[in-house]
Amino acid sequence: MKEIIVLAEHRRGELRDVTWEMLSKGRQLAESIGAEIGVALLGKGVDQIAETLKPKVHRVLLIEDNRLEAYNSETYEKILTQLITERKPLLTLIGHTAMGMDFAPGLAAHLKMPLATDCIGIDAAGEAFSLTRQLYGGKVNATVSFLKKGPYMVTVRSGAFPVIEKEVLPGELAKIPSPLTDEGLAKRFLQYVEAAIGEVDITQADILVSIGRGIKEAENIPMIKEFADAIGGTLSCSRPVVDKKWLPKDRQVGTSGKTVKPKVYIAIGISGAFQHIAGMKGAGTVIAINKDPKAPIFSAAQYGIVADLFKIVPVLKDKVKELRGK
Amino acid sequence: LGGTVTVLSIGGEDSNESLRKCLAMGADDAIRLTDPAFDGSDGFVTAKILSEAIRKIPYDLILAGTQAEDDGYGQVGVVLAELLGIPHAALVNRLEVQDKKVKVHRELEGGLEEVFEIDLPAVLTIQTGINEPRYVSIMGIRKVAKKEIKALGTSDLNLKTEEVGLSGSDTQLEKIFLPPVGEGAEMLEGKPEEIASKVFDILKDKGGLA
Numbered sequence: 211m212k213e214i215i216v217l218a219e220h221r222r223g224e225l226r227d228v229t230w231e232m233l234s235k236g237r238q239l240a241e242s243i244g245a246e247i248g249v250a251l252l253g254k255g256v257d258q259i260a261e262t263l264k265p266k267v268h269r270v271l272l273i274e275d276n277r278l279e280a281y282n283s284e285t286y287e288k289i290l291t292q293l294i295t296e297r298k299p300l301l302t303l304i305g306h307t308a309m310g311m312d313f314a315p316g317l318a319a320h321l322k323m324p325l326a327t328d329c330i331g332i333d334a335a336g337e338a339f340s341l342t343r344q345l346y347g348g349k350v351n352a353t354v355s356f357l358k359k360g361p362y363m364v365t366v367r368s369g370a371f372p373v374i375e376k377e378v379l380p381g382e383l384a385k386i387p388s389p390l391t392d393e394g395l396a397k398r399f400l401q402y403v404e405a406a407i408g409e410v411d412i413t414q415a416d417i418l419v420s421i422g423r424g425i426k427e428a429e430n431i432p433m434i435k436e437f438a439d440a441i442g443g444t445l446s447c448s449r450p451v452v453d454k455k456w457l458p459k460d461r462q463v464g465t466s467g468k469t470v471k472p473k474v475y476i477a478i479g480i481s482g483a484f485q486h487i488a489g490m491k492g493a494g495t496v497i498a499i500n501k502d503p504k505a506p507i508f509s510a511a512q513y514g515i516v517a518d519l520f521k522i523v524p525v526l527k528d529k530v531k532e533l534r535g536k
Numbered sequence: 537l538g539g540t541v542t543v544l545s546i547g548g549e550d551s552n553e554s555l556r557k558c559l560a561m562g563a564d565d566a567i568r569l570t571d572p573a574f575d576g577s578d579g580f581v582t583a584k585i586l587s588e589a590i591r592k593i594p595y596d597l598i599l600a601g602t603q604a605e606d607d608g609y610g611q612v613g614v615v616l617a618e619l620l621g622i623p624h625a626a627l628v629n630r631l632e633v634q635d636k637k638v639k640v641h642r643e644l645e646g647g648l649e650e651v652f653e654i655d656l657p658a659v660l661t662i663q664t665g666i667n668e669p670r671y672v673s674i675m676g677i678r679k680v681a682k683k684e685i686k687a688l689g690t691s692d693l694n695l696k697t698e699e700v701g702l703s704g705s706d707t708q709l710e711k712i713f714l715p716p717v718g719e720g721a722e723m724l725e726g727k728p729e730e731i732a733s734k735v736f737d738i739l740k741d742k743g744g745l746a
Contacts, residue, residue, distance in 0.1 A: 308644040312626040315614040324706035327609050345607055353710040396623035396655040405647030417743045453665030466643055474743035495742040514721030522728055529732030
């Protein structure tokens, strides 16, 4: 029987959402090509996680080992090399996440498996697959095909596939012996470091005024702050602003920053890379200001203003002050 | 720590400008890997070409970007480590070299980081924002204007033409197209003052602005 395997991603006892998204997509693909769906779960003391996964799959491939308490690319590569070599799944799905990005390319190279990364679309075509990816930060989409025969590996973008509820599957539990030994690793996990707590919590704000690369210079931030103050909003930003150290990390909205759900989100000079959109798509209303009418941010907004932010923001600020003053 | 810095890039002659900028910033040597046969190389082949060039150089630490701005495979650094048979870490936003080891912070989702200790030599893929690149002065550029940038091709790297480019690749770009437009935004148009009034109304209506 043909098989599609999804790698369960979990951290500190919690399954990550991308796992459910991959299971949903994996199942749809499996049904269309007459394959079964399995989930590989690597960890220590993950019985509870295995239980929650059962109804979604034909089988849970469980590899438990005390050395798997925290993720490490070396242990993951060793275990998955054995699993994929033995089971030869037609397709292995892994999250294009901080975890997947760290080991999937090495694993695929080690196994000489064709790999397509960061996919937002997967279509089955017989025993092959056609993939959709994004180029240039989401400005252009591309169709990618495999030039060699499977087994294939695809890494999947978080949030790209919806989770669809379907009837319960048998969920047989297959315990697989761990191939790990006490042999020393060249890469050793030490600890997690929590995000620093800042002066404001942007996740609690009703109105966020968010700036991106379009702000150009740190000197231009006070002008935006003044506008934010005029509307009782809180200042936040996209990654490039934090990279430049113009605002602290706790103000960053996006995959590697915070996920926010304000009533109104005003994106100023933010092009709208998917990592940013992922952090603000839960906002009630989004107003985007950008001088590029093709900026992807407009697809994630309810209201758009195509304008030079340096010209429009001062007018916005004055108007709000004038109207609120009444 | 001592030691030298060699910078490598795959690309045509226009890459020399970037490589020269790296030399001006303080790199000791620059190597450009170039061959018409490289065209169409995917992430795996890109890593393979780099690995063959790097094998010829003594190294302690290899730094690559996490992902390219254009195709964004996020693949090359990690595959490079695999091909060289050395450890690696991806998405590094802090590092500290300690004798024969390096301590790295990996950037995870939601602002969390994980810390690893890795034996050298190793490959690290670096996240943006790790530091402020040093300023390149006109003097610096002038100083390296005549420095040789070595160009190496398929035969210099002991590679066969069928191993590189599209023929060596596992994946192929079939076509590119504009992303489907969703509902899209309602565009606010008019004079700046008119737009500002509309924004105020939206803020009152949706944001509870009084």
